[in-house]
Amino acid sequence: MARMNMIQALNSAMDVMLGRDPGVVVLGEDVGYFGGVFRTTDGLQRKYGEHRVLDTPISELGIVATSIGMAVNGLRPVAEIQFADYIYPGYDQIVSELARLRYRSAGEFFAPVTIRTPCGGGIRGGQTHSQSPEAVFAQICGIKVVMPSNPYDAKGLLIAAIEDDDPVIFLEPKRLYNGPFDGDPEKPAVPWSVHPGGEVPEGHYTVPISKAQIVRPGGDVTIISYGTMVHVAQAAAQSLGLDAEVIDVRTIVPLDTQTLCESVRRTGRCLIVHEATRFAGFGAELSATIQEQCFWQLQAPIGRLGGWDTPYPHAFEWEYFPGQRRVAKALEAVMSAS
Amino acid sequence: MASRPRTRLHVPQPPARPGDKADFSYLKLQPAGKQPRPDVKVSAQATLPLATGIVRVLDDEHRAVGAWDPTLEPEVMQMGLRHMLLTRIFDERMQRTQRQGRISFYMRSYGEEAVSVAQAMALRPGDMLFPSYRNQGLYMVRGRPLVDLMCQLLSNTRDMCKGRQLPVMYHWRDGNIFSISGNLATQFPQAVGWAMAAAIKGEDHVAATWIGEGSSAESDFHAGMVFAEVYQAPVLLNIVNNQWAISTFQGFAGGEKSTFAARGPGYGVAGIRVDGNDFLAVHAVTQWAAERARKGGGPTLIEHVTYRASAHSTSDDPSRYRPKDEYEHWPLGDPVERLKQHLITLGEWSQERHAALEQELDGHVAESWREAARFGTLNEGPRLDPDLMFEDVFKELPEHLVHQREQLRAERS
Numbered sequence: 001m002a003r004m005n006m007i008q009a010l011n012s013a014m015d016v017m018l019g020r021d022p023g024v025v026v027l028g029e030d031v032g033y034f035g036g037v038f039r040t041t042d043g044l045q046r047k048y049g050e051h052r053v054l055d056t057p058i059s060e061l062g063i064v065a066t067s068i069g070m071a072v073n074g075l076r077p078v079a080e081i082q083f084a085d086y087i088y089p090g091y092d093q094i095v096s097e098l099a100r101l102r103y104r105s106a107g108e109f110f111a112p113v114t115i116r117t118p119c120g121g122g123i124r125g126g127q128t129h130s131q132s133p134e135a136v137f138a139q140i141c142g143i144k145v146v147m148p149s150n151p152y153d154a155k156g157l158l159i160a161a162i163e164d165d166d167p168v169i170f171l172e173p174k175r176l177y178n179g180p181f182d183g184d185p186e187k188p189a190v191p192w193s194v195h196p197g198g199e200v201p202e203g204h205y206t207v208p209i210s211k212a213q214i215v216r217p218g219g220d221v222t223i224i225s226y227g228t229m230v231h232v233a234q235a236a237a238q239s240l241g242l243d244a245e246v247i248d249v250r251t252i253v254p255l256d257t258q259t260l261c262e263s264v265r266r267t268g269r270c271l272i273v274h275e276a277t278r279f280a281g282f283g284a285e286l287s288a289t290i291q292e293q294c295f296w297q298l299q300a301p302i303g304r305l306g307g308w309d310t311p312y313p314h315a316f317e318w319e320y321f322p323g324q325r326r327v328a329k330a331l332e333a334v335m336s337a338s
Numbered sequence: 339m340a341s342r343p344r345t346r347l348h349v350p351q352p353p354a355r356p357g358d359k360a361d362f363s364y365l366k367l368q369p370a371g372k373q374p375r376p377d378v379k380v381s382a383q384a385t386l387p388l389a390t391g392i393v394r395v396l397d398d399e400h401r402a403v404g405a406w407d408p409t410l411e412p413e414v415m416q417m418g419l420r421h422m423l424l425t426r427i428f429d430e431r432m433q434r435t436q437r438q439g440r441i442s443f444y445m446r447s448y449g450e451e452a453v454s455v456a457q458a459m460a461l462r463p464g465d466m467l468f469p470s471y472r473n474q475g476l477y478m479v480r481g482r483p484l485v486d487l488m489c490q491l492l493s494n495t496r497d498m499c500k501g502r503q504l505p506v507m508y509h510w511r512d513g514n515i516f517s518i519s520g521n522l523a524t525q526f527p528q529a530v531g532w533a534m535a536a537a538i539k540g541e542d543h544v545a546a547t548w549i550g551e552g553s554s555a556e557s558d559f560h561a562g563m564v565f566a567e568v569y570q571a572p573v574l575l576n577i578v579n580n581q582w583a584i585s586t587f588q589g590f591a592g593g594e595k596s597t598f599a600a601r602g603p604g605y606g607v608a609g610i611r612v613d614g615n616d617f618l619a620v621h622a623v624t625q626w627a628a629e630r631a632r633k634g635g636g637p638t639l640i641e642h643v644t645y646r647a648s649a650h651s652t653s654d655d656p657s658r659y660r661p662k663d664e665y666e667h668w669p670l671g672d673p674v675e676r677l678k679q680h681l682i683t684l685g686e687w688s689q690e691r692h693a694a695l696e697q698e699l700d701g702h703v704a705e706s707w708r709e710a711a712r713f714g715t716l717n718e719g720p721r722l723d724p725d726l727m728f729e730d731v732f733k734e735l736p737e738h739l740v741h742q743r744e745q746l747r748a749e750r751s
Contacts (some may be wrong), residue, residue, distance in 0.1 A: 103502055103734075
């Protein structure tokens with residue numbers, strides 16, 4: 001067991017898979033010689049060579065499309081899109097091609113491509129380096145969507161994604177790369193070395209896709225979240241002294257509705273928290289599903305909190321970010337309703 | 339007072355609209371046999387004269403002339419004629435079938451048969467093909483039974499696509515032909531990725547892909563060209579310039595001021611413009627580009643100058659946007675007729691043999707149709723199980739699709 005931050009854990013996942021499977025290739029802008037703008041692929045090209053870890057032209061369309069072609073020719077590409085905000089030039093290739101290839105060819109062709117991309121705010125990235133686009137992929141039939149919240153899950157889920165025969169959009173909350181961020185930017189940064197999620201095996205292991213995790217058991221209320229907001233939600237519940245059950249969704253598609261609904265049926269109250277914009281956000285799907293399946297056990301309307309429905313502003317980052325206070329207020333509303 | 343120069347929005351105009359006299363003088367053709375055939379390892383920049391000129395082998399007297407003559411054995415040319423003719427007869431019958439309401443949609447490749455047939459014959463079976471929707475000739479060459487293609491058109495119980503795709507969106511893994519998307523141009527950079535993987539694995543297979551001149555305006559084209567150049571991918575990038583993208587002529591895709599092939603050297607990719615209705619020229623250029631790719635010389639952009647002699651699809655009526663008799667004035671003739679006349683000139687073919695072949699192929703198509711229809715048509719016979727709708731979205735059926743399948747079953751019971 002080693003201590004790793006999320007960047008090291010992701011690097012280790014790719015290292016393990018490049019070593020185990022000669023079909024695995026890593027490609028993306030700046031990922032090769034330089035090792036990635038977040039250093040996630042640091043050292044991999046040196047270790048595995050320029051034919052396994054490829055720098056690419058600045059073309060997300062080209063990265064996704066060539067990954068599909070490589071996958072059809074028996075490789076297992078792990079493509080990096082430098083920021084999730086940059087993914088849209090490749091969106092048609094993801095939606096119309098990658099997601100539907102197996103379907104349209106009745107299983108004869110498929111493309112096991114993993115697309116890693118850093119998402120979320122809190123790093124002064126402004127409106128083009130802060131988005132959380134999970135919902136625009138969640139609606140697409142045929143791709144899996146994953147977002148880890150700690151180094152252990154990040155490595156295990158990334159290995160599972162690479163080994164998966166379906167395409168996976170792997171969203172990395174970049175504010176969590178170096179430590180579990182609880183939503184308070186004024187507090188000194190906490191490193192992963194003091195968090196249990198920073199304990200990461202050095203070799204091969206997987207965390208199953210499509211399984212949510214109860215990160216903190218409790219009986220008063222169920223908080224459903226993923227990515228950075230898992231940590232913010234925990235801190236907010238603690239600040240109120242609530243016995244909250246906090247669930248990390250981990251996989252957006254296919255969704256583990258069973259774990260979510262079992263919890264809500266038990267607690268009778270539910271708050272959904274994500275960083276992405278609220279309107280037609282993934283929280284809407286979560287809320288509708290829980291309402292349909294847990295209606296008779298609910299003691300209060302389901303709370304739903306997301307980022308404001310504006311672009312992510314540079315100068316008002318912390319007014320935008322759904323921080324501890326806003327989560328706490330939403331929790332109070334869910335707790336006081338009867 | 340002299341008028342001041344002003345900015346000007348240029349709107350390209352086709353040489354002829356309905357009622358006008360057809361005019362193909364913009365093609366700037368050259369006689370057959372004039373283009374030199376450089377070594378396959380020539381620099382991309384040095385191909386510019388090939389990209390702005392046009393490679394032609396068959397001359398007006400039906401002789402094969404010049405450095406690009408691939409000197410094919412008569413049996414190979416006869417086989418080419420057979421595949422082209424089969425493609426044409428298949429297309430004609432499927433068109434009629436659509437008109438009878440037995441399939442929902444069809445797209446013919448009439449007039450463009452040489453592109454797919456000559457290219458597939460010049461490539462090796464292990465080479466991977468990423469077609470667009472007017473490349474049915476590839477299937478004829480690689481030998482997919484017609485019944486299989488017809489069952490796809492019928493979306494019937496033996497449909498290779500399990501009822502999920504529009505007619506003509508075939509695929510064939512074992513024949514190394516990639517699934518046709520239906521969205522334009524997306525296959526172009528995918529073929530580059532496939533070729534990159536072949537090079538990564540150290541194999542000598544190449545990829546080939548086809549795009550229309552119209553859809554070469556998509557950014558997928560640009561991405562494909564850049565990646566192909568950067569990694570020197572072993573890939574043949576074909577632009578089938580059939581002059582018409584539904585109702586817009588090739589000037590609307592950027593063909594007015596330059597040839598499409600000339601984009602190649604601009605990207606650092608070899609470019610060749612070829613008479614797309616000349617079976618021998620297409621075959622020769624394809625061989626050249628494949629050899630270049632296999633020897634590590636990288637990609638080639640090939641523009642096939644041809645004419646979409648049929649409507650875009652069964653949903654289209656070209657008499658509304660181009661002269662009805664335009665094809666009669668097309669200066670590059672008919673690919674089937676030209677190869678046929680060449681073989682006759684060589685003493686390797688005759689009108690009688692041609693008529694007999696037509697009859698044989700017609701019978702084969704008719705017989706295949708009878709067999710295919712037994713597995714169901716749009717209106718009659720057995721139907722695919724709607725349960726199949728839920729399969730292959732993912733490798734394994736996730737829980738929410740299991741529920742939805744149950745819902746549909748309940749609805750139908």
